[in-house]
Structure formats: C-alpha cells, structure tokens
Amino acid sequence: MKLGLLIDLDTCVGCHGCATACKQWNTSGTIGPLSDSNPYGKDPDGAWLNRIRTYEVGDAPGSKTVHFPMSCLHCENADCVTVCPTGASYKREEDGIVLVDQDKCMGCNLCAWACPYGARELDRDQGVMKKCTLCVDRIYDQNLPEEERQPACVLTCPTSSRLFGDFDDPQSEVSIKARERGGRDLMPELGYEPTNKYLPPREKATVEMFEVDSSGDGFSLKGWVNKMIAR
C-alpha cells in the first residue's frame, strides 16, 4: 500500500480546520504531546504537523488566492529517513507511512534539514522530532467505527479538500482523482516523489450569456403586453 493524502487546491478555503484537528488528535496521539511554548505570551509557537499557508498567484487585479495546506507528503524517496542517524525516522514498508519513533529520536534536526516541505518540526519541550503520522493511530484502529478510520484532518475538512487513500491501488478514489485532475507534485525537481498529490484549481466554470438583441426595449411601458397569468 502507498497511503497518502490528495489535497484539492480548488476548494480549500483556508479555514485551518485540518490544522487544529490534527493538533488536537495528535497531541494525545501516538507521537504526543505536541508542545506549545509561550502559549499566552509574546510570539507563541508550538509543534504542528499541518499548516496552512496562503499565496497570491498572479498580479492584481487578476490574481488568484490559493490556500495551501501542508503536512508530510510521505515521500517515496524520503531523504528525511535516509539521513536519520538513529533510525528513529523510517518509512513503513507495509503502507509507506513515514514516522518518527519517539523513543529513539535524539533531536538532531537533520531530518528536518532533509525535508524540502517543512513537514517536520522539533518539539522543543519534548526534545524530539514531530511529524504527520497519517494518523496511523486512527486509520488502523479497529475499535473506531469504520467511517472514522480516517485521518483527523480528512474527517474534519468542511470542503472535503482532503482525501485519504491508497495511491498504489489504481482504483482508489485518490488514484482516480489524481489521474483525472492532474494531481501534481511539489518541487518535483528534487526527486522526493511525494505520495501526497495536489489537485490544481480548476478552469473556472463558465456560463453563457442570455442572448439578447442590443435594442432591449423592455423599459417601454407602451410596448408591454401583459400575459394572462393566474394568481
């Protein structure tokens, strides 16, 4: 299996729902807690596994605003894994999920250096590296109702801009959508072969105009013929 996320840039409105869902699930999850420093003071900061950035593409007035959620892309060529000296970072053989064994990490940051996507954040309080787990502790939890065996961010997204699935299975929803809508890789030139794909904003919907002749004499009261319309 090659599990990952398909993220739809066409519909994401940047609500941060996935980011906070991720935070709350994972702070008590398998790699928890996710610490926050200075939470009520100056420059609050903490460990997040999923963040939303916003870009403006093109110049005004024709620019397009794009919300861009990013978490670990569970790359096939995950250099974050190969550089890790302790072996704490690894990519699971069975499903391709890239994880950090919290008990083995020494907090050297090297994996974060090796990740082009900013998907790894050191938890200063805990001294270990945190990253998206693809909610491994949800997706396999047989005690959760089946429809809830999904990453927290996917479950919560109000615009269904996040889909979870197996990219190895050509018939999975994520594979089909990625194929049909031209799912893209971020920084493909680096060769990390990310599993997560991004669907581009669609061509805008177009509607024809009602065909009218230029005269348009609707204002003329004299020319108005009332139809027989029953109340």
Next chain:
Amino acid sequence: MHPALSILVFTVTSGFGYGLMTLLIVSQLLGGSPFDNPNAYLTALLLAFVLMSIGLLSSTFHLANPKNAWRAFSRFRTSWLSREGVLALLYYPIALAYVTALWLNDWQTTAAAYALGGLCVVLGFVLTHCTAMIYASLKTFPQWHTRLVPFGFSLFFVYSGVLAYALAVVADGGSPHAAVWISGCVLAFIGLLFKLSYFSFVGEPSKTTINTATTFTEATVRLFDTGHSAENFLQKEFVYVVGPKTKALARKITLALAFVLPLVLSALQLSRDSSSLSLAVFAVLCGYFGLLLERWLFFIEAKHVVRRFYGEQH
C-alpha cells in the same frame, strides 16, 4: 540556515584536530618525527585528540535529546551523520593503536605503524568526506548540494592540518620542512580560489522556486499568509537573514583571515631563516577564526528550499 554555534565549532575544531593528526602521521611515516623528542610528538598527538574530541562533544550540544545520541551509530547504512559518527568512533582506537605501535617500537616506524598510520590517514579523509556529505547530500540546500562541498571540506581538512602542524613544530622550537610552508601557501591559494568560485556558485539561482514549490509555474507567486503569526521552528531553523552588506564584509574577512593572511604569513616564514612562533600562532588563529567565519557563511548562505514556501522566490 540558522548557524548553530556548536556545529560551527565542531566542524572547524575537529577539522583542525583530524588535520593535525593526519599531518603528524604523514610526517612520521614519510620521514620520521620532526620533533626532537617523542614527548613533543606525543603532546602534539594529544592536542590533536583534544581538538577532535572537543569538536565531537560540541556536536552533541545541539541535540535536543542527547540521551539518545548513542543511537546515532545505528544507521550507518544510509546516514552520513551516522557514518561520520561510526568512523569518528573507529578513529580513536586505530589512532591509539598507531601511537601504541610507535611507542612499543621506540618511536620507530614499523610496518604496523605504517599500516595503522596509513589507515588513520585514509580514515581522516573518509571521515571528512562523511562530514561533508552530511551537507552535500541534502538536496534541500542547493548551496550545499554540490561536489564543491566535499572538495572544500577535504581541502580545509588538509589545510588546517598543515597550519596546525606547522605551529606544533615551531612551538616545539623546530622549523618545519620548507615543503610545509609551501604547501601552506599553495593550499591557502587554492582555498582562496575555491572559496571565490564557491561564492559565485552560491549566487546562482536554484531551480527550485516558489513556483515549483506551489505548482503554479505560470505566474508570479507571492506569499500572503504563513498561517502563523510568530516564527515557527522552520523559520527559526532555516530563515536566518543577514543583510547583504554584512554578508559581503564577512566574505572579505573570511578570505583575508582564512587564506590571504595565512598565505602571507607562511610565505614570510619561508623567507626567514628560522620559523617564528608568533607568526605561526597568528597564522593558526587567522586560519581557525577564518574557517569558523567561513563555516558561518557556509550556513547562512545556504538557503533551505522550505523558504520558498515562506515567500522566497528562488
């Protein structure tokens, strides 16, 4: 890239340590100890050990969870850092064995000494290469992801070794072989040229742009919101902004300190009848701080590609 002081100190100091060790071994293997007595040689070796170890220890300072540092030896298969660690660890017993072999044989260069010494020299180069590859293997830093980096590391490894070695000999009251000063000059000159070409390499645009990062390759992309108000880990680690003036100044000082001055000083030594201790000390200080600054620049000029997501165009 945020320059972690411990990493700078580690790489430069241990570079001097390994370099010195290597030169001490090479000189021994080539023509016998340049020192008057074994104790001086031993002292120099000890110094090299100390420098190596300071570096190694300081490398653990930046670990957030040092209690797991021992695990760093376990991913020799893929991790250059792990390899570096393993080789560094390996270096000690071999270097010790080398010293022991000399000591047991009354400081005569026996076959065992040749073998062990040779191994140490090779190990020093390999180790330096591993260190270099920690950086050079990272595709995320276009400024590091180049063969120039391992070349430079090896160059500075030998270069700092030469400077330190010369000082050690002079400090012992001797005068190194002219070849030492000459190689000092030559290495400094190559270092200068190398660094100049690296500086120009660093200025080249990378093919990873905000456009390839965001998939929008047909228009200008500008960051509107980072999604968090205060700087986060990524920005603190990877976005370290130094003004262009400071950077230009630092470059000049680097070149002057690390290369030009030692070159001039070595040339001066060469022109003198007997080597001057103060000039040798001065050369090492210049070299050390010059290379420290060089390493600082090496970090701050390296721009992690995650910065594209934070608005950097290319």
Next chain:
Amino acid sequence: MTESARIASDLPAFENHSEQEVKFTTCYMCACRCGIKVTVENGQVRFIQGNRNHPVNKGVLCGKGNAGIMKQNSPAKLSRPLLRKPGSERGSGEFVEISWDKALDMLSERLAHIRATEPRKLAFFTGRDQMQALTGLWASQFGTYNWAAHGGFCSVNMAAAGLYTTGHSFWEFGEPDWDNTKYFMMWGVAEDHASNPIKIGLEKIKRRGAKFVAVNPVRTGYQAIADEWVAIKPGTDGLFALAMVHVLLKHRLIDEEFLVRYTNAPQLIIQAPGGAEHGLILRTEEGEPAVWDQGSENYASACDPNVSPALVGEYQTPDGRTVKTAMTLILEKYSDLQYSPENAAGICGIAAEDIERFALEMAQVAFKETIRIDTEWTDWAGRTHDHFIGRPVSMHAMRGISAHSNGFQTCRALHLLQALLGTIDCPGGHLAKPPYPKHIPPHIKPARTCAPNTPLESPPLGFPTCPEDLLIDDNGNPLRIDKAYSWDAPMASHGMMHMVIRNAVHADPYSIDTLMLFMANMAWNSSMNTAETMSMLREKDDSGEYKIPFIVSCDAFHSETVNFSDLVLPDTTYLERYDTISMLDRPISEPHAACDAIRHPILNPDRDVRSWQEVLIELAGRLELPLFIDDTGRRRYKDYKDFIVNYEKSPGIGFLAGWRGENGDQHLVGAPNPNQWEAYIQNESFFEFKLGDNQRFLRHANLDYLQFAKEAGWVGSTDQIVIELYSETLQTFRLAGEGVYDGPTPNTDAQAERLVTYFDPLPFFYKPLEQQQQDESQYPFYAINQRPMHMYHSWDSQNAWLRQITSQNYMYINRQQAIELGIDDLGWAWVESHNGRIRVQVKYMEAVEKNTVWTWNAIGKLAGAWGLSKDANESQQGFLMNHLISESLPQQKSITNSDPITGQAAWYDLKVNIRPAPAEEQGSWPEFDEVNALPQQQSSPESISYATHNNVNLSRSNRDILTRGGSR
C-alpha cells in the same frame, strides 16, 4: 482479513477506549452551532469531532471547533463572582471575590428596586449569545423594554430586509439550495454564522461545476475559490445589483409568472404625489390589496386566486385616482440611466460589460437552465401542481452588505433581483429555513410601555409597520435607551446595542441605573469608538457618581468588559452547561428540516461558576417575575432544565420541539415531557424534523407547508406570504416624513428629511451617510474588516492554538497602491479617520480593491486581558479598527452612525487616510493602561504539553534499523 486489518493486528492499541467516554453535544466556539462528538478521558477532553449525523455540519468541524480543548483550558476562565473593590475606580481592574449568594442577593435587591420604581432603568443587553428567547422573555417579564441582543450592530439589515421583503432572509433564515443551484453569487461574506454549511455548500457547487461569483473588495477565504471575483468598492453593492436589475428589465428577462403569483408586483399603487395616500396600495372594500384583473377587466382583490392580474399598467379608479402596478413603478424607476451599467461602473468599480454579463448569465441560468422537481404540491389557493419549477440562481449576502448605512436598501435590491429571476424558495434558488418564511413582516410589535412591577405587554422587539408602532413619547422623543424605533431608526427590529453606553452616559434620552451585559465585550471590540467608550464607562457626574451607576456583566472569561464591570458573574463554558438552541430563537434548521439542539455538561466545572441560564431562572424566581412563579407565589421552576421542560410559550410549544408529549412521542407541538432532556441526549443532542417533499419549496405560497407551519406555531395563518417588492411600510414612514401622515410625524426637519430620503418603498442606492458628511478627498480609502475563519471575535486570543495562527493583525493594502504612496511592506503607518487615528503595521497584498484597506476583526487586545501576558502580540502589535469608527455621524453628533431605517451600525462606511509612520514610531497605538490580574488568577503557563494519556509509541525494531536499506 483485509490488508488494513492485517496491518492493524501488528500495531499496539493506541487508545484505551474502555477508559474513554463519548458524548454528543453542540459546539459553541461560534454561532454556527455544529454537532460535536466529544471523547472524554481522565476528566479531560481527548478529542472533539464533528457529529456525522448532525444536520448542520454533517461531521465536519472548522478551525475553531477543533480547538475547543484550548478554550476549556484557557487561563482566562473566570472562577468566582467578582465585585469591584470598594473605593477603587471602575476600569482599574481591582476586584474582590464574593460568594454567589452575596452576588445574587446584591443583584436581586438592586433589580427589585428598579423593577418597583422604573423598570426601564435596567438596560439588559446581550452580545454574541444565542439565547435571546430566554433573555428576551426575562426582560419582558421584568418589565423593561431596554433589552436587545447584538443584532443591531451585527446584521439587522439582512434580517430586516428579508423579513420585510421575502419573509425569510439571507443571514440565518435561509440558504442557497446548494444541491441544485447552478449559479451562486456571494455578496460581502467572509465567514458568517453558517460557517461549516457554507463551506460544505461551496464544495458541493464547485464539484458540480456550478458557477461561483464572489462580490467583495477583498479576495481571501471563500472568495479565493470563486470562479470570478468582483472587486467592488465598499458600500456600492446596491447600485451594482440595481444595474443588473436595469439590464434584466431592459431585456425583459424576468419571471413574470413568479412576479404575478408570488409578489406584490401586480398590486396597484396609488399615485397622488404630495397626498396622504400617495404610494399606498389600493385596497378593496375588504381592505385587501387590489390588482387589475385582465379577465374581468376590472379591479379585483389580489387575494382572489381566480384573477389574472396585469403586471404592468396604469389605471384610473372610478373615484378618479391614478394607480399603477408596483411593477410599473419598478420599470420606471430602474430604467433611469443612473442605474445603467455605464453609470454604475464608475461608482462600483466594475466594468459595465461585466455588470451586463453577470445579469445575462444569471438570466441564462434562470430561464434556460431551469430545473424541474416532480412532486405534487398544493398552492395557497388549494390548487395542486405536479412539479416545482426551479430557477437555479442563488445568492448569499452578509455583513459586507449589512454593515453599511445603506445596507437595508441594498439587501432589498438583492431580494428584488432574486424575485425578478424567480429564484426565491424555489429549487436551486434561495431557500427558507423553518420556521421561516413568516408573514411580512412578522406580526410582533415592540412593547411600548414600561410600568413598575409589570411585565411588558409584548416582546421588547418587533416589527413596526407604521409610525404608531414607534417607541416615542408624545413629544416624539425616544423611549428606549438605544433610541431604537425612534425617528432616528424607525425599523430597528434588533435594537441598537451600539448606542446604549453613549446614550446612557449622555442621559440622552435619559439616564439608567444598571447596565447588565451578557456575553458582550462592549468595552472593547463590539463598541464603535472604543477609546471613547472606555472613558465614558469611567465618566462620573458632579456628585461623583458614575454616569452609569452599576454595570453587571456575565462572562466566562477575563475580557476587557469584565475589567470595566462592577459585578462580574462568571459563566460556565459551552462544555459545562445545559443550554438550548431553540426554534424560538435563532434556529439551526436546514431548508428541508426543522431542527433544534441542546448542550449538556460534558465536563464538570472545576470553578465556582454558574451558567447564565441558571442565574436568570434564579433571578426570575427571586424577583417573582409572574411567569416564573405559580399561583401561590412560589417558584415555578426549580432550575433551567425544569424551565425548559415545563415552560410553554403557547400550549404545546416550548423551547424544545423534539420529543414532546408526556411519553415523548410528539414532535413540534405537545405537552411537556419530563424526560425531554434525556431524549435529546440519547439522540445525540439534536432534533431534526424533515419536511415532506411537497413542503420543501415555494413555502410562502405552499398550502401543504403553511398548514403544517401553522400547526407547529411558526406562522399565524395559512394566508399566502406575498413577497413585498414594493414596501408599503416604507412608504408609510415616508409619508410621515412628508408631513402628510395622519398620525405621528417627526419633529425636526432633519428627521423628516431622513424619512423622505431613505424610506423609498423600492430599493435604491445612496452613498453611505458618513461618506456624505465628510470631505472624501481627505479620507480616500475605504476601511473594512473581515472575520478570520479561525477566530471568533475576541474569544479566541485566549486559545493557545488559535492565537498561534493569528496573534497579530495587519492593515492590508493593495501592493501597487502602497508602492505609489511610498508605504513599505511591513512598515508602520498612521491611519486616520474623522474620529481618530491609529498606528498599524501594513502588509501588501494583491487581491484587494485598490482604494480599500482592511484588517482581521477583533485581534487587538487590551494588554493583560484574556490571560495573556502584557507583552503579548495582540496588545503590542495587534490593533482594533474600532478606534477609528464613530458611533455618531461626522456632522450630526447626536445622530447614530447607522442605517437610517434599521439602526444597523455602519461599521464599514469608514473612510481613512494612510501615511507612513516615522521610522522610530513602531508598535500599535493607541496604548492603554494594562489590565490587572484578577484575584487568584492562575498565572498562564510558559509552555503546554497537553495530552490525556501517555502516548503509545509505535516503535521501530532495532533489527529493522540495522538491516533496512533506503527509505522503503
């Protein structure tokens, strides 16, 4: 075994589910009120997720809803009742803790005295609450008409324009038919109350390939995913809409059947300029509106189903009066070239071709892409039809429209546009949500008299239809403290909370004794002119008494308003209390289902706090408010739960509509059910009553629906709800302004002129009032706010997770414009309005209309409030736009800066100038005294590592570490 199950069998048990408890309740991180499923572990919240079965959010949650844990953990939570330290100054933030007994004794004594003497001396106003049914009932039982919720400064323009036009509204009483619409135009919406439903809906329509057009000066959030973004100049939407009306009329692209059947367009309007009858609807002898029947070629009642009214025409009545159909007036009015796309283009900043194109695109979809839903239904006259016709053009609009002083008329313009296209409550159009639509306007009149120890004769708020309904005394002076329903704002159907502090302090129209605030941060982000408001709260009279003698606030957190209160009653959090989301209130219904919901305690408060619901019931008992005591004078309701179960507004109708009847087997109407709470809890804390297929559309004229709605108590009659494109109510007020009305007329020329100018019975465009009264060249920029999706007003700066996302706001400006002005990106700048100036940090962006600057709302905080450290970014770099906004008009200081019709606060009429601040001037300004810590306030932690259990690490075997090659 599936592959997943096989893999799962190798994994440790990450969660100990047997130690966890799952409960369902309702989110209140914002007013959307989504259903949540809360997992509790070790007395703490493990996880809050959306309830998949819930009609509002269908399982999803937004950024705030997902951060509930940190709201519950906020160090700003209040923990005991507080009394301003005797002798200390108000606003100095010095408090002593007192017991609940003492607090309630003190308060009920004071209130009893007010009630026995002059009840209106209690002004009771509530902010971002959702329990107006209870607070309103309480106030009317107390006997003060000085009650309102925040609607007057929030979005009354939307609600009122809808209720006076279509019977439902944008806002919360309707929504686009997301499942069927093919063209959606969104006007001035950043986030709105229907936070998740809008997001779910937008995704649906985009997925279907429907077109989404966003009209907004700024392109963020929802606008980001629009197919087209229309960068309108703020305050000019009315003209844009009416220019589209112009285009549609010009080409006669209108749904004549819809207009004839469902609107008052064919009704006849008397034309007698200058006369008392001018502009009124011609009526039959029975008092019914008259139309011209083409069949009989005679006048006939519009209520007669057997007529075929002329839509357009001018007639002479036998008694010699000239009458025209409303549609005729519409044609005449909007044919004027002031409504031409060319003219609108210059004012709105939208190209004329685009205006025309949008109109024609909508016409195309409405008339050429019509949809049909085959269902048998009965119309108002009892005729059956076998299908509904849908014109799948829909719209949604909110505060970008309402927060302007022309918002009411603009919103009416949108409704006119919808009606011409025939898209009101039809498939694919804008649907009503039960209990809406209501008759136009709802038949509730605001209470007019206050007497000692006497309940009001009707609710404090209602819907006036003529000057007699105003709350003015014999001299024409306002009766209410906020001057709602006075000549300044005759149709202020939500009150005017933004005027209360100013009016009370100026004793204009009179002074009060006690100001009781619930869930409102009036000392800060919900007042216009905040700096001035804070000093007004401190103002004393000659005798040294505060001009507002006593301020009580009920808040759950250490807000700025708490700091200015004399008595603070600490509330529970939303996870700690019983609460109802009632259909008597602002319901959570969906178009096809009537819904309500509850909250019940998921956690036990660890502090000495009480819910305001309980406190109100307690106070009502203590004050012996008639409804709350029985015949023997004893308390009728033990507590809030008991009240909710047993109180009946009218027989069989109470706060909760589900599981009524003694056995809990009746819905909507039924006797009290003692186990109603339990039934709700068992049903995941919500109730959803689905309408039949035949009751889902055209409900204003759908007998199947109307009969049902009448039984449910939602409407008073089954008469057709006729959409009022032409508003006789407005015309009636205008006649009063002209001085020809037989009844109360205004005293001053200024008042009269406002009525004549703005009470146009047909929607029209005018420049916002504030902008009319200042030299615009001095203040060239429009300045507006937006709601950040992940923050709720002032509440969320205390939330450790949400404030990481935004702890500082910027003033966003168009990049090109800023460069031309020499303002640096991230530089500090002075922004000045006629009312004051602020220093802000500027940030460039592309997608903002060139003459507009904007910021996120309510990020700026008073240093020390909200459990934040005094150097927190919110107070040092963040800022409030409110300091620039004035509650009065630039040239008429005694007149509210509000919509002249509804009294809606005109937050977004603001105009400013901007100039770079000198380099040494950094940080936001103005600065204020820091807020002191409360007694025994726990200090805020320096770091948090929240978890409800130790993590179960997924460990990698040493063997794997040593033997595996690359990454896979």
